[in-house]
Amino acid sequence: MITFEHVSKRYPGPSNALLDVSFNLDVGEMVFLTGHSGAGKSTLLRLILMLEQATRGQVLVDGRNLSKASPNQAPQVRQRIGMIFQDHKLLNDKTVFDNVSLPLIIAGMRYADIKKRVRAALDKVGLLSKEKSWPLTLSGGEQQRVGIARAIVGMPPILLADEPTGNLDPQLSRDLFGLFRQLNDQGVTVMIASHDLSLIRAMGQRVLVLSGGRLIDDIPAAASGGVTR
Amino acid sequence: MSTGSARRKFRAQARRQLFSFFSSLGTLLGHRLGTMMTVLVLGIAMALPLGLYVTLQNLRGLDLNQDEWGAITVFLSSGISEAGVTEFAQQVNGRGDASAVVISPQQGMEDFRKASGFGQALDLFDSNPLPWTLLVTPQITDDGELGSRVASLATWLGEQEAVDIVQVDYKWMQRLSGLLGLGDALVTVLSIMFALAVVVVVANTIRLDVANRSEEIQVLSLVGANNSFIRQPFLYTGLWYGLLGALLALMLLQLSIFYLNRPLERLLNAYGNSFELDGLGGLQVMVVLLAGGILGFCGAWLSVQRYLRQLRVSGMIGRT
Numbered sequence: 001m002i003t004f005e006h007v008s009k010r011y012p013g014p015s016n017a018l019l020d021v022s023f024n025l026d027v028g029e030m031v032f033l034t035g036h037s038g039a040g041k042s043t044l045l046r047l048i049l050m051l052e053q054a055t056r057g058q059v060l061v062d063g064r065n066l067s068k069a070s071p072n073q074a075p076q077v078r079q080r081i082g083m084i085f086q087d088h089k090l091l092n093d094k095t096v097f098d099n100v101s102l103p104l105i106i107a108g109m110r111y112a113d114i115k116k117r118v119r120a121a122l123d124k125v126g127l128l129s130k131e132k133s134w135p136l137t138l139s140g141g142e143q144q145r146v147g148i149a150r151a152i153v154g155m156p157p158i159l160l161a162d163e164p165t166g167n168l169d170p171q172l173s174r175d176l177f178g179l180f181r182q183l184n185d186q187g188v189t190v191m192i193a194s195h196d197l198s199l200i201r202a203m204g205q206r207v208l209v210l211s212g213g214r215l216i217d218d219i220p221a222a223a224s225g226g227v228t229r
Numbered sequence: 230m231s232t233g234s235a236r237r238k239f240r241a242q243a244r245r246q247l248f249s250f251f252s253s254l255g256t257l258l259g260h261r262l263g264t265m266m267t268v269l270v271l272g273i274a275m276a277l278p279l280g281l282y283v284t285l286q287n288l289r290g291l292d293l294n295q296d297e298w299g300a301i302t303v304f305l306s307s308g309i310s311e312a313g314v315t316e317f318a319q320q321v322n323g324r325g326d327a328s329a330v331v332i333s334p335q336q337g338m339e340d341f342r343k344a345s346g347f348g349q350a351l352d353l354f355d356s357n358p359l360p361w362t363l364l365v366t367p368q369i370t371d372d373g374e375l376g377s378r379v380a381s382l383a384t385w386l387g388e389q390e391a392v393d394i395v396q397v398d399y400k401w402m403q404r405l406s407g408l409l410g411l412g413d414a415l416v417t418v419l420s421i422m423f424a425l426a427v428v429v430v431v432a433n434t435i436r437l438d439v440a441n442r443s444e445e446i447q448v449l450s451l452v453g454a455n456n457s458f459i460r461q462p463f464l465y466t467g468l469w470y471g472l473l474g475a476l477l478a479l480m481l482l483q484l485s486i487f488y489l490n491r492p493l494e495r496l497l498n499a500y501g502n503s504f505e506l507d508g509l510g511g512l513q514v515m516v517v518l519l520a521g522g523i524l525g526f527c528g529a530w531l532s533v534q535r536y537l538r539q540l541r542v543s544g545m546i547g548r549t
Contacts, residue, residue, distance in 0.1 A: 049451070071541070072455075079453035089448050105248050106454045108241025150452065 001027045001158060001189040002048060007057035009043050009213075017043040019213040020057070025191065027157070030184040032200045033193040035210035041193040044210070045162055048191075049083060050074040062157065079107065082151030082188075084161035088143045090135040096122070096146050097131040103154040121153040122146075125179065141172045148176070152183060159183060161192045165199065173199055245458055253465035256438070264470075267434050271474025274426045275521060276481040278419040279509075283482060285412045287506055301379065302396040303329075303363040303386050314361045317391045327367050327382055334359040344499050360393060424524055431470050431528030435463050439536045446540060456537055463533045464526055471525020475518045483508055 002025040009018040018040045025031055033041050046052045047059050050066055050073075059066040062080050069077070082103075090099050097118055104114045122128045125145035135143055144164065151159060159180070165173035177192075177199055184190045194200060200207060209217035257264045305314060314331055321329040332340075337359040342351055365386065367379055379397060387395045439446070446459055490506045509517065 075450075075453050075455035078451065081453075083451060085451075089451065091445050091448055093445075102449065102454075103452045105245070106449070106452065106458055108244045110244065154453075 001025050001029070001062060002191065003058075003060040004044075004047075005058045005060070007047065007054045007059055009040075009047060009052060010055045016213045018047075018054075021210075021213075021215045022057075023208060023215060023218060025189060027189055028184070028187045029206065030181065030190040031192070031206045031208055032203070033191060033208050033210065034195055034197065034200060037195070039210040040213040041210055042162060043213075045083075045160055045191075045193060048158075048160060049081065050077050075106075079103070079154065080156050081158045081160055082154065082156040084144075084147050084151045084159070084164045086163040086166045088135075088147040090143055090146055090150075092135050094135075095131065096127065096133050096135065096138070099135065099146055100131075100149045100153050102150060107154065117153055118149075121149040124152065125149045141168045144168060144176075148179070152188075157187075157189060159188050159190045161190075161194075163194055164192060165194060165196050170199075174202075177203055246461065249458070249461035250465055253462040253469060256462065256466055257469055263434075264473075267430065267470055268473040268477055270430055271427055271470060271521070271525075272477025272481055274423045274430065275474055275478035275517070276485075278416055278423050279478055279482050279517065280485060281412065281419060282416045283486070283507070283509060285409060285416060288409060288412075300398045301365040301367070301383055301386065302398065303365055303392055304394040304396070305361040305363065305391050306393045307360055309361055309391055311361075313391060314363075317389070318363060320389075321363065321365060321386075324382075324385075326378065327365050330364045330366075332362040332364060334361060337362055346499070424520075427471065427474065427521070427524045428528040428531070431467050431525045432532040434470065435467055435529045435532040436536065438466065439463060439533060443536075443540065446537075450540075459537065460530075460533050464529045467525040467527075467529020467532075468522050469525070471521040471523065471528075472518060474525065475521025478521070479509070479514060479517060 004021050004023050007018055007021045008016055010016050021040075021044065033044065035041055043052065047054055047066070048061055050069070050071070054067055057067070061077060064073070064077060066077065091102075100118045100121055101114050104117055109117070119128060119131070122131055125148050127142060127145055127149065130138060130142065130146075135146060138146065144167075148161075148164070151161075161180070164180075165176055168176065173196060180190050180192060181203070204222050206221045207217070207219040208215060209219070305317070309317075311333075318329045318331050321327055334357045338351060338357055341347070341359070365382065367382055383395050383397045386392055449459055486506045486508050493506060
């Protein structure tokens with residue numbers, strides 16, 4: 001589903017953000033991406049979202065070679081990806097319902113269907129009662145869950161998350177990862193960038209470890225209990 | 230199967246358009262004061278060339294009375310007797326290509342008193358200073374050579390002994406027609422300038438709007454909106470600005486006409502002309518609205534395109 005072949009990304013400056021990174025993620029796989037801040041996690045996610053273009057190597061997502069795709073194809077790629085951002089990226093002048101419905105409006109779905117799907121997504125993250133609230137009246141954890149509802153409402157085959165538990169307490173973080181696993185069980189390919197090692201350990205999933213832009217470890221599922229920093 | 234998917238795509242597109250349509254309306258209503266100020270500026274900018282255009286249209290309506298085109302006023306020598314005047318008038322009528330009407334000094338005085346409002350000033354004169362006058366109207370023929378016939382008639386009249394001054398209104402009309410031509414050119418120049426102003430005003434307003442909503446644009450782009458979806462609400466907003474501006478311009482124009490009609494009527498009555506100021510016709514109103522809408526749309530387009538490119542270059546919504 002997501003394949004990196006010898007991918008390097010270099011920003012103007014002395015060092016590489018990513019250096020010769022290769023891995024393959026099958027359909028329905030769930031993987032954690034970890035490493036110190038500045039290790040290249042965000043750059044890797046930005047490459048998948050077509051926010052950046054690899055300097056060298058090839059990025060394949062959902063059968064599409066992003067290194068050869070024109071910028072005009074970015075919307076099509078992004079519509080197949082549910083992205084959860086560390087800073088939520090909610091629109092504060094729109095209600096929770098309107099925020100979550102954005103991907104469906106972009107897809108041009110019928111309003112009746114949008115309503116059903118948005119409610120289902122909000123129900124899944126436990127925020128159905130907040131559909132008419134404004135994002136700023138919600139707690140950080142609730143805002144994060146609104147962001148998750150927006151990411152899953154379009155039922156994308158790929159789910160990416162950048163530090164989704166950044167400012168959640170341990171209980172909420174566990175619930176969240178449980179939700180990711182549940183989606184993964186339904187066949188969604190999930191990639192989560194996180195440095196919450198204890199949680200990652202507890203999940204027992206495959207882990208990719210980045211350091212200084214290099215992929216220094218690729219720990220298969222069930223063996224990841226031994227990850228150390 | 231393919232027609233079904235095409236129809237589905239079309240419906241999705243229609244729903245997106247509808248969303249943008251209402252979203253743009255929501256934005257305008259959300260910033261009522263700002264919207265009103267922008268529309269006011271646009272309305273005034275559009276009203277100016279429109280006003281000039283309507284003025285010219287009305288002036289052109291004046292010179293459609295062809296018989297007045299050819300009117301020649303002949304002031305006779307001061308020493309002439311009433312019999313001499315009658316004889317001369319008969320002589321003019323005898324030419325067969327013109328008819329003359331005699332206006333006596335007394336009658337001229339009365340007309341002037343009535344029409345000009347300077348009646349009391351006339352009482353200061355001991356005797357009537359007005360000369361005997363002939364109004365000579367060339368016969369209307371459709372050979373279209375009114376100009377040259379009037380000219381030759383005027384020359385002949387000027388050569389007559391009884392005549393003091395020949396005043397050809399035709400010349401004045403010629404000048405008016407020249408002025409109207411100049412006015413037309415002025416309307417064109419002003420229209421282009423103010424159309425540019427409308428585009429710039431809308432572009433600037435939309436630019437601020439886009440800048441204020443850059444975060445929203447970024448989010449939309451991240452969840453898969455393409456450029457056209459991001460652009461649409463702003464283009465609709467530009468269209469609304471243009472349409473509302475044009476509507477306001479038309480209202481201002483109509484108001485001005487309503488306000489000017491009374492004094493103008495009085496003025497023209499003094500010239501012996503009955504006259505009604507005409508506004509724009511239904512078709513012209515449609516053209517003005519359409520033009521306003523298109524100008525607003527163009528302004529918005531310029532602005533949004535530029536800004537989207539900037540966002541793309543800065544990496545906020547995509548790679549460079």
